[in-house]
Amino acid sequence: MVQYRLPMLPHPEEIEWTAEVNGAETTLHIENNAVLLDVLREKAGSLGTKRGCDMGTCGCCSVLIDGDPRLSCLTLASEADGTSITTVEGLSDGHHLHPIQQTFTEFGGSQCGFCTPGFLVVISALLSENSSPSDEEIKSAIEGNLCRCTGFQQIVDSVRAASDILVAGDRVEDSTSAKSDPHPGFGEEV
Amino acid sequence: MVGYKQQPGKLPFSKPGSGGKNSFSKPIEENMIPSSQGGKLKQPWGPHRHDSLVSGQVIGKDTALVDSNWKVTGQAHYGDDVRIKGELIGRIVRSPHHYARVISIDCSRALKLPGVVAVATGADANNKFGVLPVTKDEHAMAVDKVRHAGDLVACVAAEDEATAREAERLIEVEYEILDSIHDMRDGLKDSFEPIHDRGKYHIGESNVQKRVFQEFGDVSGMLSSSVASYKEDWVFAGVNHAFTEPHAVVAHWDPTGRLTLYTPQQVPHYVHRALADVLEIPMHQINVHRTFVGGGFGGKSDPFPHEMCAAILARKSGRPVRLTFDREEVYWVNRGRHPSRIEMNLHADEEGRICGIETDALIDGGAFASFGHVTTYYNGVLHTAPYEIGSFHYTGARVWTNKPASGAMRGHGAVNSRCAVEVGLDHLAEQLSVDPISLRLANLLPPHSSTITGFRVTSIGMRECLERVRQESGWTKKFRRLPLGKGIGVGCGFFISGSGLPIHWDPNKFPHATVHLKIDMDGGVTVHTGAAEIGQGSDTVVAQSVAEVLGLPLDMIRIKSRESDTSPVDLGSYSSRVTFMNANAAISAAMDIRNNLIDATAQITNSDKQGLVIGDRRIFQKSDPSVGVSYLEALHKAQEDRGALISSGAYRTPPMGKTHKGAAAGLAPAYSFSAYAAEVTVDVETGQINVEKVWAAHDCGKALNPLAVKGQIIGSCHMGMGQVLSEEMRYSRNGSLLNPDLLDYKIPSVHEMPEVTPIIVESNDPEGPFGAKEAGEGPLLPILPAVCNAVYDAIGVRPSELPLTPEKVFKLIEKRCKSEGILDPLHLSPPSLNYSDLQTTLENRASEHSTRDISRRLNEERSEYYNGALFGLDPSIPPDQSDPSWAVRVTPDQSYLDDPRLAGSAWKHTERRKRGEEK
Known part of the structure; x- marks a missing residue:
């Protein structure tokens, strides 16, 4: 069977890619020309990272790479290999919103x-x-x-x-500690 | 200060109820209870029919949007975030030509590509659709012709995006290129190959899609009394909504054979209808699921061909299909504001009355009708208020050209002509040597009056808007007193708060909005509504309304507004209708439940139900609050023998308006008003404009959620600033769109934004929910003229072409320098002003009218007031009945056609059926 492919886009090689995504060590098999935004959305499950323009004009796809803001639509995933990536899903610590x-x-x-x-x-x-x-x-x-x-x-x-x-520094106590009130506000007016 | 205590699973929640004696619930907030009910909330505009329903919960409080936690955690799923197992990726093949006949499409190569599952072309869907039933002129994909570069030709679904894009390339299309037109003026002429064929209704052989002629008042008499006039030919570039979320859609035929379409839509109901037409299946076999919508502004309110394509591909392939746009494709779909050429003529008489407005608007519709039928009317009728005017002439025409279609965009049809009118008023004030705010204040319609076009105006806070803006901006110290290069300007706005007639004509008096409520044992209230939450906060407003009437905290209300399967029909988020109509429907549904609860309480407490009121989670005797029960107790009593309480509420506009052709366009149950002052700096050597500050007063009737109203006002300023300063869909000489991306299509960034001071004026609309009117679109209108007028105050040149890029402004400055023989623009003098005697006349009249307005808004026994009274007509009789020269005319006579204006020349054509052709 004939395979029609764009001549300038030969079938990319698959590579192993590792990064810490929102605190979780993530290893994925990705195409070596994959864009970070695609990897985050399609493979790493970060649908919170949005695609607005694909050309770095809108900022919707911003993520933090080792703490610095980067446009994931203009970053090759391979450039972010071995880094620590934070998306919007990683901003809250699981108990508290940022x-x-x-x-x-x-x-x-x-x-x-x-x-x-x-x-x-x-x-x-x-x-x-x-x-x-x-x-x-x-x-x-x-x-x-x-x-x-x-x-x-x-x-x-x-x-x-x-x-x-x-x-x-107005933070509430650690809600995972035993003393934390599971129903804050109970018994008082809310 | 805000707390920092969000704990998923451990949220601070509200208890569902408390008894009369113990104090779970909070005491009634007297400050939120209207004075008509014995509370401390002042009501300078009088009482309201919903006052007795106010329980002091949430109405009028800054309220976070009920869905905002989904958004800030990244869990809100927009069109492209819907993932269904086994999905295919869809792509669209688009026309590279502006106008061409499709001779053949060969998909065989694409179908041979491994991974390609389905291909569809126009042959798969013959039926036409369109948002307006009278102008259905779109196909899912080209049937016979493509009408603009980017028009849909075919579509393909494949296993992944790379394969789909490759397949797109392999679909071979043969075209016969036709002569395209790009200048809207060419659309007025006869053509060998009109872009659409309207059959016997076709206007001549031209590309005129819609034409309007309207005359109200004594038009011929007006010129004789005119002492000052303004005439300008305006050119407005087309602008795009530029929402951040590109269109995306997911179609899924479920195992039972029903279609679910996931789409970020402002008007899911019209998509529902269009899908049924195109796919030839009954509406009950379709579930339209509105995802989160990443910005609409009118740009997601048509049923779109790509939505049909996804459904067709999904049907052909038997698998879910997801289809997402590139940013460029967003511009191909467009539906943005019409590029327009508007000739604006204004006349004022020696008493400073606006004796005539003559408008001729030619608007460029692009390749399809979309909302254009309505836009053509709106360009005229929406500037007949807030002023009392002596006569009004409007000729409008919308033409097809080979560009992406124009459609509805925030401030639909009203924005451009409003800009021209308000700049014209500034010019009239200059000629009459009076203050432009005084001129406006002396010519306002009173509350409960009728405009020259027969629109019923109920509440009107225009005067207060102008006065607040004048005061807060320090207007009197600044206007005509700032140095060269600095200026301040004013502009006003008037907009519909919901359209009087639904788009789909309803012989059966179908309601515009319906809300269902369900309360089960748990006490939480489930609200089913079809209103489309597009970020404006419609879910929040409906939740607030229900919470207020039932005396419940907001977290006990849950909104189900996504799916047509479970939501009652709502016409959608357009025409600024949602708060007004949907909240009214929600209130009437909640009143039903409220009555059930009060009946139950009366039974339990064995007391008179007339004296029972609802407070925070309690129902009690107003005279003796210790006699009462908790909400939950009353609820459980009410549920005896029947289970969940269920109710339904609906809203439909009252009958109103005149009967002439086109009388329905612009009719609304209420209107919003706004006035802005803008302060600008213009660099006289480069023409660069910076807007420094804006004072933005908007009459929204009652701010149900002031936080959201302010957000709408500031956001409107942003969008309007873009149109006046930088945004433009630029086309090359051969008609190609030059800037279909967010880099070259310049929307203002955070640095261009002025400091906006939002000022909320609450005129307490008698029919609005708790007095509310719209705040979504009206606030956009005044910013354009306010900036233009400020530019004149700064450098003494009157712009007539938008956007005001530095090049254009500098050309105007050069022109002025040349005419005054000044070499260095820094030596120009800013305009100055010495008041004439008329100023005092106007101030006196404004102060008399102010007294009149206050008495009219508070006095229930008020008499009728028809536009024309200011010109000596009997205010209690419609002007066309008291004076035959004020009769309404909707077709031009021969003498007009001898020398018509630009858009007016559309009337030179005769419809085919009137030429005896039945084609």
Whole structure:
């Protein structure tokens, strides 16, 4: 049987690829020309990482590679071999939302929500470097991300609020500890 | 400060109820109970019919969207995130030609490629569809002709994307290239090969898809009384919604033979209808599943050919098919705002009244009708308010060209002509030497009045919007007083809050929105609604409405709005209709349940049900709160012998409007109003504009969720700023789209955004849910003219072509320099203003009208008020009845056709049937 393939795209070789995705050691067999966004979405199960434009213009596909924000649509998966990757799914620690996730909901940082994962990972990187960024620093951090719903203002508000939380260190106790109240608020007014 | 305590599985939740004596529930929040019910919430606009339903829960509170936790954790699944085992990947073969006849399609090579499972062409689906039943002109794939570059020709489903793309290349199509047209003005002429054939309804042999002629008021008399006028030929570029989520769809025929279509849609119901037409199966065999929608703005509100393609491929292959667009394909589908050429004429008389508006709008529809029929009307009728006007002439035409189709986009049809009107008013104010805000304030329609086109205006907060903006922006200190290069400008807006008639005509009086509620033993309320949550917060608003009426915390309400199988029909998220209609339906459904609960409480407590009220999770006697039961107790009593409480509520618009042809277009149960002031800096040496600050006042009736209303206002500013400053679908000389990507199609980034101060004006609409009207589209309108007028204040040039790129602005500056003989633009002087005597007249009139308006909005016994009273007509009689020269005309007479304007020349053609051709 005749195989029709694009002449400039010979069948790629499969390679073994290892990375720490959201804290979990992940080993996958991928094509050597695979784009990181495709690997994350199709093989590593991170459907939270969004595909908006495929050419690095919208920022929806942002992920953290070894803590730095990167556009996964412009990164070959092989470049990220052996790194530690954080997507939006890895921002909460399983029990707590990251402060920026919490404030995005409460300050209107997210409307349709499609650009939200990209913003969240970029902002989480900003906040881990600088827990009280100035407005200008916030704006430069998110300048590569497009949002068509919010006009950015409520996103900046959310970052400021998250920064307040981080600076105040207002965290609840570890909910996995034995003393943690399984039903916080029970018996009192909520 | 916000807490930081989200613990999956251990959420702080609300208890479902408490007794009369113990205090599980919180005391009533007096500040949220309206004064008409004895609470402390002030009501300067009078009481509302829903006041007694307010339990002080969530209405009017900043509320996080109920689905936002799904979004921030990455668990929200959009179109491309739906994965079904065994899925195939679909791709579409698109036309490389602007206009061509498809001679043959050969799929044999593609079908031989291993991994290709199914191929489909236009031959697989002959039936036409389209969002409007009167203009169904789309096919799933080309039948006979392709009408724009990017038009669908065939589609293919394969095991993986690489194979599908390769198969796409192997499908061989033979075309016969036809002469394409790209300039909308060419569409007005007769053509050898019109882009569509409307049969006997075809207008001449031209590409005119729709034409409108409307005259209201004394048009011929207006010129004689005009002392100031404005005439400008505007050119507006087409713009795209540029939502972040590209279109994607998944089709799955389940083992019982039913189709489930997963699609990010604003109007799942119309897709449902179109699928039934195209696939030739009954509607009950289709389940339309709306996924999360990554931005719509009107761009996901048509039934789309690619949705049909996915369903056809899935049927042919017997497997689920997922089809996702590249960003470029989003631009091929388009449905963005129409490129338009608008001739705007305004006239003012010596008393500073707007005695005439003459508009001629030619709009470029691209290759398909889409919503265009309506857009053609909206370009005219939606600028007949908020002002009282002496006459109105509108000629509009929409033509087909060989471009991706234009359609509905936020501010549908109203945006461009509104911009021209508001810039014209600024010019009139300049000519009359008066303040533009004073001019507007002295010409507003009062509450409970009728516009010149016969639209029923109920609540109107326009005056308050203007006054708030004037005050907060420091207008009087800034207007015409800022140095060269700095300016401030004002603009107003008026928009429908839901359309009066549904798109699909309903002889059976089908409701526009229906909501079902179900409450079982657990006490949680399940809300079934078909309203499409597209990020605007419609799920949240419906949850809020139910929670408020039943006195429950928001987390006891769960919204099921995704699937047509389980949701009642809702017409969808367009025309800014959802809050108004769906929340009204939800309230009426919740009132049913509320009555059940109150009856049950009366039985338990053996007390009079008239005195029972609902508070936070309790039902009690208002006079003696210790007599009462918990919500759960009342619920369980009400469920005796019947099980779950179930109710249904619906909303349908009241009958309204006039009867002339086209009278229904623009009719709405309520209208929103807005006024913005924008402060800009213009670099006079480069023409670069920076918008620094915007004060944005919007009358949304009542902000059910102020957080979301502010988000809509700021977001609208963003989108409108894009259109006025940088966004443009650019076409090359041979008609090719030059910028189908987000790099060259420039939407404002965070750095271009001004500081927006949202100002919410609450005019308490009598028919809106708790007084609410729309806030999604109206807030976009004023930003364009506000920026244009601020540019004039800064450098003294009036733009008439958007977007205002530095090149265009600099050309205007150069032109002004030349005309004034100034070499260095830095030596230009900014415009100045010395008030004429008319200013005092206007201020006095505005203050009289302000008193009139307050009394009209508070006095239930008010008399009728028809547009025309300001011009001396009897306010209580429709103007066309009191003065024959105000009669409505909807066809041009011969004298107009002797010298028609641009779009008006569409009326020179005669329809085929009127030429006796029955083709």
